[in-house]
Amino acid sequence: MSENTGVLVHCEITGGKLAPIATELLGAGSRLATELGQELSAVLIGNDIGGLTQEAIAYGANKVYVIDDPSLQYYAIEPYSMVMEKIVQQVLPSIILLGQTSSGRDLAPWLAFRLNTGATMDCMALEIDPASKRLLMTRPVYGGNAQAVQTCRTNPQIAAVRIKAMSPSVKDDTRQGQVLNVEAGLDSASLKTRVLERKVETTAGIKLEDARVVVAGGRGIGSASGFQQLEEIAGLLHGAVGATRPPCDAKWVSDSQQIGITGKIVSPDLYIAVALSGASQHVSGFFSTKVIVAINKDPEANIFKVAHYGIVADWKAALPAFIAKLKQII
């Protein structure tokens, strides 16, 4: 084993602030670094981000590596993977943590192949093996029907971590740390891909990924018009409507509303599952929800094994009464 040491966390930035996943990774990284008796470093990549270094320190980083460059304003795989590789070669960490996000899903495998090591994706739990001191990484396999725990034989051990799977660290503004500025050193001529256009779309209503309440329907809803009642509930609870794969395939709802391993991963406070059986592929998409509620007429449906509260009822009879009651009490 090489002499790599320490934990390096890639801190994503959104809207000029550390993204929630960054504080979650700093939380996990602090715990692992403490257990190993090693240092926690953070890497910040972006444009005009100098103001965020103290925040990364307050969340637990001992050292913060900053690559601040106008060309890094937005994420793109080529420049970001180049600067990440540069930092990793400089720091030589034993563990690298990234988010299971659009950038982490690119960077973790890219670094693994470039550095001749392995990346473990979509980690839900991270522990240090007491005997070997290697990182035990738990992730869903077979569409969430099973979980695998694995260790990486080589360094650095790279893990992409699911959003909301880790507790954020407690912010302490009195903490001290070291800030190291690193030149991006990008040669624009060496970049092969070019972003021609970037459009930010403001979705009407609340985005599925951000929704505090998700109301999801399955095959049992039977039609596009059936989903209107789910829309009404979502409207009342300031939530968003999701679906399993069959309603998307049948075009009752848009493809972008699919929740599951092959669709979107959500972590709301409340998930209301209506007329859906609870296939693992779907359940994996909202695994870390605080309260799961099931409405299904089949008492044997798998969703009742996952749910916290449930009613065995035909949704066509239940939803109008549910909506009427909600209007009274909220």
Place this chain on the structure above:
Amino acid sequence: MKNIIVCMKQVLDPEIPLSLFHIDTEAKQAIPPKAMPPVLSPFDENALEAALKIKDVQEATVTVISLGKKLNRVVVSSALAAGADQLVLLQDESFGDFNTYLTANAIAAAIKKLGQYDLILCGLQASDTNTGQVGIGIASILGIPCITAASKVELVDDKIKIEKALADGHEVIEAPSPVVVTATYEVGALREPGVEDFMSASKKPITIWNAGELGIETGNTNRFDLVKMYQPAHEGKCEILEGASSEEKAEKLALKLKEIKVI
């Protein structure tokens, strides 16, 4: 004539009912049920559809590569029926579902052996291993760029134009060929072949290569030790609210959500 390569994995049906799903905890893998044949991984079907959409509008040859210990010929041949021109099967005893490094190396070696490629398409991730690394690995080994999570792919002259969905919008990226692109469900579902498509598929060429023919190392290539594999135990603590009718149960449910303060 453009050459498009699509990488497709044969997987255990991700829609398998939980009652049919069992883990061999010794071997640390799923036991394939006899009652359910494997399927092509859903995102890989989107990748093939992206290739066929290009072939709809311009001259192109679509080659599907599939890798496994032992591939179900009927399942992989469905890619030919859907419209692919030829199939390259990489079969070897050393190939497994959980060795990303070996898989990417074997496919990259096969692509080099084929020689001609303008675009390589993969699914965003396989539905069994759920990792999404092979496409990026192939790009890294071949020394070409990779654009992930594409919702639309077009070949324009010698450039490739890719639309990619972002969390808060989308972007359009231009890459020189060759490039690896991974596809999401937003590309669209794979077209359904007709009866005559199955007839003509049986005449299309199938090439089979093993690790030796690919000239790759297979010994001790895995980067990981699989410590264990298990089925997560659900708490099974669902509180079922009772009532005389569906309506009454629904009202109780609304009140319960208010009581526990989630609404």
